[in-house]
Amino acid sequence: xxxxxxxxxxxxxxxxxxxxxxxxxxxxxxxxxxxxxxxxxxxxxxxxxxxxxxxxxxxxxxxxxxxxxxxxxxxxxxxxxxxxxxxxxxxxxxxxxxxxxxxxxxxxxxxxxxxxxxxxxxxxxxxxxxxxxxxxxxxxxxxxxxxxxxxxxxxxxxxxxxxxxxxxxxxxxxxxxxxxxxxxxxxxxxxxxxxxxxxxxxxxxxxxxxxxxxxxxxxxxxxxxxxxxxxxxxxxxxxxxxxxxxxxxxxxxxxxxxxxxxxxxxxxxxxxxxxxxxxxxxxxxxxxxxxxxxxxxxxxxxxxxxxxxxxxxxxxxxxxxxxxxxxxxxxxxxxxxxxxxxxxxxxxxxxxxxxxxxxxxxxxxxxxxxxxxxxxxxxxxxxxxxxxxxxxxxxxxxxxxxxxxxxxxxxxxxxxxxxxxx
Amino acid sequence: xxxxxxxxxxxxxxxxxxxxxxxxxxxxxxxxxxxxxxxxxxxxxxxxxxxxxxxxxxxxxxxxxxxxxxxxxxxxxxxxxxxxxxxxxxxxxxxxxxxxxxxxxxxxxxxxxxxxxxxxxxxxxxxxxxxxxxxxxxxxxxxxxxxxxxxxxxxxxxxxxxxxxxxxxxxxxxxxxxxxxxxxxxxxxxxxxxxxxxxxxxxxxxxxxxxxxxxxxxxxxxxxxxxxxxxxxxxxxxxxxxxxxxxxxxxxxxxxxxxxxxxxxxxxxxxxxxxxxxxxxxxxxxxxxxxxxxxxxxxxxxxxxxxxxxxxxxxxxxxxxxxxxxxxxxxxxxxxxxxxxxxxxxxxxxxxxxxxxxxxxxxxxxxxxxxxxxxxxxxxxxxxxxxxxxxxxxxxxxxxxxxxxxxxxxxxxxxxxxxxxx
Numbered sequence: 001x002x003x004x005x006x007x008x009x010x011x012x013x014x015x016x017x018x019x020x021x022x023x024x025x026x027x028x029x030x031x032x033x034x035x036x037x038x039x040x041x042x043x044x045x046x047x048x049x050x051x052x053x054x055x056x057x058x059x060x061x062x063x064x065x066x067x068x069x070x071x072x073x074x075x076x077x078x079x080x081x082x083x084x085x086x087x088x089x090x091x092x093x094x095x096x097x098x099x100x101x102x103x104x105x106x107x108x109x110x111x112x113x114x115x116x117x118x119x120x121x122x123x124x125x126x127x128x129x130x131x132x133x134x135x136x137x138x139x140x141x142x143x144x145x146x147x148x149x150x151x152x153x154x155x156x157x158x159x160x161x162x163x164x165x166x167x168x169x170x171x172x173x174x175x176x177x178x179x180x181x182x183x184x185x186x187x188x189x190x191x192x193x194x195x196x197x198x199x200x201x202x203x204x205x206x207x208x209x210x211x212x213x214x215x216x217x218x219x220x221x222x223x224x225x226x227x228x229x230x231x232x233x234x235x236x237x238x239x240x241x242x243x244x245x246x247x248x249x250x251x252x253x254x255x256x257x258x259x260x261x262x263x264x265x266x267x268x269x270x271x272x273x274x275x276x277x278x279x280x281x282x283x284x285x286x287x288x289x290x291x292x293x294x295x296x297x298x299x300x301x302x303x304x305x306x307x308x309x310x311x312x313x314x315x316x317x318x319x320x321x322x323x324x325x326x327x328x329x330x331x332x333x334x335x336x337x338x339x340x341x342x343x344x345x346x347x348x349x350x351x352x353x354x355x356x357x358x359x360x361x362x363x364x365x366x367x368x369x370x371x372x373x374x375x376x377x378x379x380x381x382x383x384x385x386x387x388x389x390x391x392x393x394x395x396x397x398x399x400x401x402x403x404x405x406x407x408x409x410x411x412x413x414x415x416x417x418x419x420x421x422x
Numbered sequence: 423x424x425x426x427x428x429x430x431x432x433x434x435x436x437x438x439x440x441x442x443x444x445x446x447x448x449x450x451x452x453x454x455x456x457x458x459x460x461x462x463x464x465x466x467x468x469x470x471x472x473x474x475x476x477x478x479x480x481x482x483x484x485x486x487x488x489x490x491x492x493x494x495x496x497x498x499x500x501x502x503x504x505x506x507x508x509x510x511x512x513x514x515x516x517x518x519x520x521x522x523x524x525x526x527x528x529x530x531x532x533x534x535x536x537x538x539x540x541x542x543x544x545x546x547x548x549x550x551x552x553x554x555x556x557x558x559x560x561x562x563x564x565x566x567x568x569x570x571x572x573x574x575x576x577x578x579x580x581x582x583x584x585x586x587x588x589x590x591x592x593x594x595x596x597x598x599x600x601x602x603x604x605x606x607x608x609x610x611x612x613x614x615x616x617x618x619x620x621x622x623x624x625x626x627x628x629x630x631x632x633x634x635x636x637x638x639x640x641x642x643x644x645x646x647x648x649x650x651x652x653x654x655x656x657x658x659x660x661x662x663x664x665x666x667x668x669x670x671x672x673x674x675x676x677x678x679x680x681x682x683x684x685x686x687x688x689x690x691x692x693x694x695x696x697x698x699x700x701x702x703x704x705x706x707x708x709x710x711x712x713x714x715x716x717x718x719x720x721x722x723x724x725x726x727x728x729x730x731x732x733x734x735x736x737x738x739x740x741x742x743x744x745x746x747x748x749x750x751x752x753x754x755x756x757x758x759x760x761x762x763x764x765x766x767x768x769x770x771x772x773x774x775x776x777x778x779x780x781x782x783x784x785x786x787x788x789x790x791x792x793x794x795x796x797x798x799x800x801x802x803x804x805x806x807x808x809x810x811x812x813x814x815x816x817x818x819x820x821x822x823x824x825x826x827x828x829x830x831x832x833x834x835x836x837x838x839x840x841x842x843x844x
Contacts (some may be wrong), residue, residue: 042726044582046765141579149579149764156578157563157571160466160748162743286732288710303462304569304743310708321584321726328581330766337754341466 005102019419023327024057026079028101029091030056033115033142035065036320037089037327049327052085053078059401067072078103087330089323090114099123106130106138111335112327115319117143121216125229128338135370143266144217145170145295146313149325153309154224157334161343161382166225167263168297169290170217172314173201173208175261178290181248182257182375188243200293200314211276212240212258217272218262226272227260227266227340230349236275236397243278243408246384247360251411254278257288267417271350273393277415278411351394356415360386362407370399388413429441445471445749448501450523451513452478454621455537457487457562458512471749474507475500483835502526507747509752511745528560533757537741537746538563540629543638547651549697550760553641556584564744566639567592567717568735569676569745572594575731576646577758579720583749583765586840589685591712594736595623595630596662596682601713603670604679611663621737622715632661633682633698640684640696647686648694649762652771653829655817658697658819664831665700668806669782678702679710680833689839695773696814700833702780773816780838782808784829794820810835 015295024331026032034054041049051071059072079085082259088105090112092098093329103123107130114120120127120140131138143153145168154166169175173195180191192209195201207213223229240260251258259281264274274345279286286308290296295313300306312318340346349363354373362384367375372389379386396410403410449456456476463471473493482493492813499525501507510527512534514520520538525545527534529552536542542549542562553560557811563573567590576588592598602613614631617623629635637659662682673680681703686696703710708730712718717735722728762768776795781788784806789797794811801808806829817831818825825832 040584043724044584044761045767046583109711147729149575151573152579153571154755156751157574157747160746161468162462162466162746301740301743302465303458303746305734305740307569307571308730310730310732314725317725318727321723324584324725325579326583329578332759340468345467371590400768 008107012097016209019047020211021331023047023087024329025051025055025089025327026082026085027051027089027091028079029075029093030054030063030067031091031093032316033319033323034091035063036316037091037200037323038065038067040317040320040324043360044324047324047328050083050329053409055079061085062190063269073285076101077225080108080110085110085281087326087327088112090116092116095119095122102127103130104139106134106136107132109136111137111139111330113139113142113323113330115140115323117216117220121219121232121244124220124223128341131335137330139329139334139336139402141326142219142319142346144220144317146172146315147318147322148295148309148310148311148313149322150221151295151336152226154221154299155339160340162301162303163225163266163299164301164302165263165265166221166297167265167287167300169213169259169287170214170262170294170297170313171208171260172293172295172312173205174211174214175290175295175313176200176293177209178240180259181243182251182319183291206241209241211237214262215276218264218276222274223338224340226266226334226348227338228272228349230274233390234349234397236351236400237279237392238277238403238410240278240399242406244360244384244409246386247409247411250358250386251280254282255278258280259287259290261287261412265417266347267350267353268347270347271343273350273353273417274304275355275393275412279411280411291335327363333364349376351392353393354397355393356388356390356413358388358411359387360384360409363405366402366408369402370395387416402417427837438486443470443753445469445509445752446506447471447473447509447511447749448504448507449473449511449513450498450501451477451515452476452489453515454738455741455745456513457485458738459513459745460487460489462739462746464744466746469746469750470753474504477501495749503533505642507532511535512538512835513745513788514538514700517541517544523712524549524560525552528558530557530559531556533561533563533752535561535752537562537564537745538631538637539635539642541566543641543654546642550763553757558700559752561751561756561758563750563761564741566642567719568594568737569740569744569802570719570731570733570735571744572731573644573646573758574747576643576721577761580647580723583722584723584725585647585688587655587685587687587722587724588643588719589687589709590635591681591709591717592684592719592735593607593626593630593633593682594715594717594734596633596636597712597717597735598622598715599631599710600662600679600681603665605713614802628663633659633662633684636684636839640686640698644686645756645760645818646694646762648688649760649765649768650694650771652696656771656819658699658773658815659799659820660699660822660832662700664825664828664838666782666806666831668808669831669833672780672782672808673702676702677705677824681709681712683709683834686767689772689775689776690769694769695772695775695839697777697815697834700831702833715770715825738774760836764775773814773819775815775839776809776812777789777815777818778812778835780808781812782806784830787825788824788830791824
């Protein structure tokens, strides 16, 4: 058979009835991402989706993009009570409002696409239950890594128990800052300021640079990677705000960069661990080359070794393109099945594993307080001290307050928990 | 809400009835990948899939892996006539046999997972029609890039008309050879021999190194990227077997590597082009760092810019892990919808676009025969000549015989067909 290309181009071997299958959207929030979704739906001519109402707090606020006449409202009922609306897209920048909108919609059986990672990470068990009880769907691929389809791939493609580890740079803002520091020799303070000017970091940047943004993404990823939910307060999370010239110098001498890395990994057949921490990343690692505002995720499993996915992790349009993918998935009634939550012998979360870390400190009581299992290297000078040591992750959580002191900086030195021959 | 992790670990918020939903497989072929699938199903405890029969040509052949007693058969009816079997996995190393098995299964309404890219690329329009007519499914993600989920992502996640380009290193064997040449300074002949010894290249390696393997993958990718099928003979395809020290030297002087690259790209809103050709890849490109037997694919679109996916593109177990993903997708009755084939204003295939190429030749009639639109650089020596010029892709197809002469080597120098501001 040698069908000519022109014949095939003109035939339509598949014709699902899509013309009467149209997504009519009620949009909550019209900030950067909301405006991106509005723009992108104009470009995507075949999307079979239109926005019917946009609900905002203040309809008179000055905006760069002016939606069509009659679209804006400040009354949520215009969306909830419109029987034509078959999808709610929730892009509100306030976790409480976001929770109200999403749970109200799900209780009424209206499917939702949401980008509110903090809210989702805190309430995921309840949100899964609501989807189940009310036979509806909540999609949130945009909530993790902007335009990289991590959730969808973990849910659909890595839909088996061969997965060993998901690890990556999940926050674009902190990565941008570290990239300015390591690749452009800027001061941390200058780099942070530049990130804020470019709109990568919020005016209160602590969400990004203290690791919470990456943490929330990691919690969501873990549900789809291993079928287990772990609450934010049970996970060791440390950011980059205490980074100092001495740390940068140390990393450079080792030919490494410091990056803020989130990871979940099986530590045995029965258990897994997870944490967010700066890491000394060697040149040979895939994530070493993830620079600027990009995100990169490594998925490691038995039999397939490593997969690496890389793309823009921040910004209005990249995130909006991910929202568009979720919107279009609803054309085909797609929902997450959370299949791994029903697996037999799911691994259990543990913090009883040793991690190897670099710690820089000035107060010499720090190592004593932490009680390292093993100190591999100790370096004491008049300016500052550092050590390389092994310590149970549990103990880092118990002493997490130590790491908020500005003279203490911790970075993971990665070890393999499971290194099975592939 | 702060649900503790242990509570959630023990609850099962979703309980699809999977226990009586089991995949019972009839496997055709028990070579490297077939054996990989057999091994991997043992490891994936929650796969809900088992092999019922394995049909091979010669049941007495010596094999490294011995399947359980009673599984092997040389009678295809043992599979086709077993009403218990609800999935056929076809991993046969012969395109005609593969075509017979797949079409027979589809006509009987039995879903199929296949890894036979050459057969699928040649017969895809008919195979789509058969799926439609007989209300069944053919999945083939393993056919493109081994363990990288390219097809599934193009079909499901990049399910919109923002896509501009898919470009990548799709053949592990030729990439391994070029990697030995560029990164380890080996001779081409030595590198080829080493690839054969390691099992990356077949004893007849022309399929890999002449670009046909990449071509077949590109044809399949294009159906899922843009909704259009183009037959193999209509696509310019040139491999790496004529590479010479002079070409390697030229690339090195430019700080580039030569890689075998397959690409499909929109050249305007109305048209797209596609080809397989060696390319001079600059250091700044994502695919520059795709070395050894790895594959890497860049997906570029409006609004999301570039996504890069990277992983093992060859080998029994990585390919088998991709087959496993397709098997498990059938647990949820997944099928490709070929949605983009129904899009309005789909772009039309064209070869009426100019490409910029490097050509090395000894016979000085070569440039005259090709009739370049523009010659940018011309370099003549006693040993060999090269030029950089611009030429319509159509003319390369018309004169494709020229490139089989051992003294002629062509490499693409990439230009952007569409470079919209993202």
